[in-house]
Amino acid sequence: MPTHLSPPGTVPPSPTTAAANQEKEFNIALLGAGGVGTIAALVLEKSGRARVTAILRSSYAVVSEKGWAIESVDHGVLGSWRCERVVQTIEEAVFPEPQPSPPIPTGAPTPMEAARERYDYIVLCTKQLPEKYNLAEMIAPLVTPGLTAIVLIQNGLNIQDPFIKAFPSNVTMSAVSMIGSFAEPPNVVKHIGPDILQIGPHYHAGVPDVVSLEKTKTFVQMYSEGGAKSCEFVDDMPKARWSKLLWNGTYNSICALVEVHVGDVQSSGAKEGLVLPIMRELQAVAKEDGVLLEDEVVQFMAERSPRSSRWQPSMLLDKVHGRPMEFEVILGAPIRRGRELGVPTPVMSTVYELLKLVRWKVENPGEDGEPHIG
Numbered sequence: 001m002p003t004h005l006s007p008p009g010t011v012p013p014s015p016t017t018a019a020a021n022q023e024k025e026f027n028i029a030l031l032g033a034g035g036v037g038t039i040a041a042l043v044l045e046k047s048g049r050a051r052v053t054a055i056l057r058s059s060y061a062v063v064s065e066k067g068w069a070i071e072s073v074d075h076g077v078l079g080s081w082r083c084e085r086v087v088q089t090i091e092e093a094v095f096p097e098p099q100p101s102p103p104i105p106t107g108a109p110t111p112m113e114a115a116r117e118r119y120d121y122i123v124l125c126t127k128q129l130p131e132k133y134n135l136a137e138m139i140a141p142l143v144t145p146g147l148t149a150i151v152l153i154q155n156g157l158n159i160q161d162p163f164i165k166a167f168p169s170n171v172t173m174s175a176v177s178m179i180g181s182f183a184e185p186p187n188v189v190k191h192i193g194p195d196i197l198q199i200g201p202h203y204h205a206g207v208p209d210v211v212s213l214e215k216t217k218t219f220v221q222m223y224s225e226g227g228a229k230s231c232e233f234v235d236d237m238p239k240a241r242w243s244k245l246l247w248n249g250t251y252n253s254i255c256a257l258v259e260v261h262v263g264d265v266q267s268s269g270a271k272e273g274l275v276l277p278i279m280r281e282l283q284a285v286a287k288e289d290g291v292l293l294e295d296e297v298v299q300f301m302a303e304r305s306p307r308s309s310r311w312q313p314s315m316l317l318d319k320v321h322g323r324p325m326e327f328e329v330i331l332g333a334p335i336r337r338g339r340e341l342g343v344p345t346p347v348m349s350t351v352y353e354l355l356k357l358v359r360w361k362v363e364n365p366g367e368d369g370e371p372h373i374g
């Protein structure tokens with residue numbers, strides 16, 4: 001199967017991997033092997049079509065020695081699972097140049113030079129924290145122009161833009177994930193809610209639509225074959241992302257701010273007082289942005305989790321563990337888009353300002369000063 005279809009002038013040498021004749025067709029680099037990313041690595045390898053290189057930082061030593069201990073609602077219990085390759089840095093993930101072949105005797109047939117291995121897909125499952133790091137810049141050494149497709153399994157609005165700008169001849173696709181999975185460092189992954197994804201291409205001028213479509217459908221097929229509960233191709237990715245934002249922009253933000261579970265928001269009246277007003281603001285900004293989120297979609301997202309749910313959204317987990325919260329792409333981005341389009345977002349902006357205050361306090365924990373008001 002062809003692994004590249006690119007605009008003229010950008011086609012890299014073929015084959016894409018030194019082992020192109022092997023059964024596994026695709027080289028995949030994966031960054032962000034937490035709860036979501038480790039399950040993605042497992043699914044991709046279970047498909048039998050991919051060799052996954054996971055780039056790990058803090059958990060590298062433990063995972064390379066013992067593997068991951070996974071308890072998964074979709075895949076069962078795996079005491080020690082490792083993907084094909086684990087490395088510690090992006091530089092190590094880059095495939096080495098093939099060794100030059102030894103001189104051959106005169107008259108012998110010239111052997112084919114081995115091609116350098118390349119990545120067909122890069123899957124990003126990290127937090128989206130554009131205020132802290134530039135992911136597009138970080139992954140550049142792994143990207144072959146016109147070949148490597150970028151897959152963003154991440155939260156947030158318009159997260160694809162920096163990648164399309166940095167890699168204008170590459171396919172970029174993204175996934176909205178409704179998986180319930182979390183990591184207990186260094187190597188335990190608890191996957192308690194089924195892996196349900198929607199994946200679609202972000203069409204752009206640098207790549208023919210037919211190419212974006214083909215690479216995305218191939219990825220969706222591979223992910224489905226790997227045993228995900230549900231992996232659906234969606235053609236209208238902007239709408240899918242805005243729809244997911246209805247959930248992340250409300251439940252993630254509110255749960256993180258006041259440290260409650262999703263079910264508490266349902267039971268306490270905060271759904272009516274905060275969730276639905278924010279969802280209506282998101283719906284209004286999306287509409288001006290050309291995306292129609294029907295009332296039924298809003299209602300579905302508002303009711304999605306039951307009152308009994310003890311689920312802790314990722315932003316809450318980040319807050320309680322003192323990690324950076326990804327509210328810039330979840331709330332900041334739609335607020336800024338609303339401002340550009342002249343749509344007021346007073347409730348969302350208040351929650352956003354409160355989250356900024358929380359972030360400031362985490363970054364400035366000092367107790368200096370006088371304990372009086374004046």
Ligand SMILES: CC(C)(CO)[C@@H](O)C(=O)[O-]
Binds near residue numbers: 178312
């Ligand atoms: C919705 C969600 C639980 C899916 O994993 C996730 O986006 C989260 O918590 O941020």
